[in-house]
Amino acid sequence: MAARQRLSPEVRRRQLVEAAARLLLERGHLPLPMEALADAAGVSKGLVYGYFPSQWDLFNAVLLEELAALEADGLDQVLAEGGLAARARACVDLYLRHVAARGPLVHYILRDSFMAGHIAPDARKLQDRLLRTFGRLLRRELRLPPKEAIAVISMVVAMPEEMGRLVWQGELQLDRAREMAGRLVDSSVAALRPS
Incomplete structure (x- = not known):
């Protein structure tokens, strides 16, 4: 029998994050059984705890990777260019393509009550920046009160x-989804414009 190769801490950490992401996509909710996480990564529970003392730490690592991927795909650029309709359409398209390629990990993590109050500060900072950017645009261009602006952002x-x-x-083709999402954003913005 061949000896198992020892992995560097960076490679092992990546292995654990990838296994956690796969398992979350399979199950669709948190928390996950630690035994299942360890099995998915092919390691012991103790090793998982050695890298991530809690599932909150592990799924924040997954979340931060997802957010870093969105930023690498140009999130800052689409947030900075154009008016409300152009920015909303570009952000929706970017996020739709991200979810289509990688699955709804961001949604699962941010919306699961298990993670409530445990989102990493860096992730919360990006979420707050998105809300502030679109909140300001909605208030300025559509004259919506803050609470209504947040409701619109959540729906969009x-x-x-x-x-x-x-x-x-x-279940849906990417081109068709992108077309429908663009039309829905455009019609939402148009419907909310003051007359």
């Missing part, structure tokens, strides 16, 4: 999450 974010999930599951 649900579109790319759901359409991206359908693409990821093979």
Whole structure:
């Protein structure tokens, strides 16, 4: 029998994060049994705890990787260019393509009550920046009060999450999802414009 190769801490950490992401996509909710996490990574529970003292730490690592991928795909650029409709359309398209390619991990982590109050500060900072950017645009261009602006943002974010999930599951074509999401954003902005 061949000896098992010892992995570097960075490689092992990556292995654990990837296994956690796969298992979360399979199950769709948190928390996950530690035995299942360890089995998915092919390691002991003790090793998982050695890298991530809690599932909150582990799933924050998954979340931060997902957010880093969104930033690498140009999130800052689409947030900075154009008016409300252009930015909303670009952000929705970016997020839809992200979910279609990688699955609804961000949604699962941010919306699960298990993670409530345990989101990493860096992740919360990005989420707050997105809310502030679109909140200001909604208040300025559509003259919406802050609470209504947040409600609109929550509803608009649900579109790319759901359409991206359908693409990821093979139930909807990406081009069709992108077209529908763009039209929904455009019609939402148009419907909310003051007359």
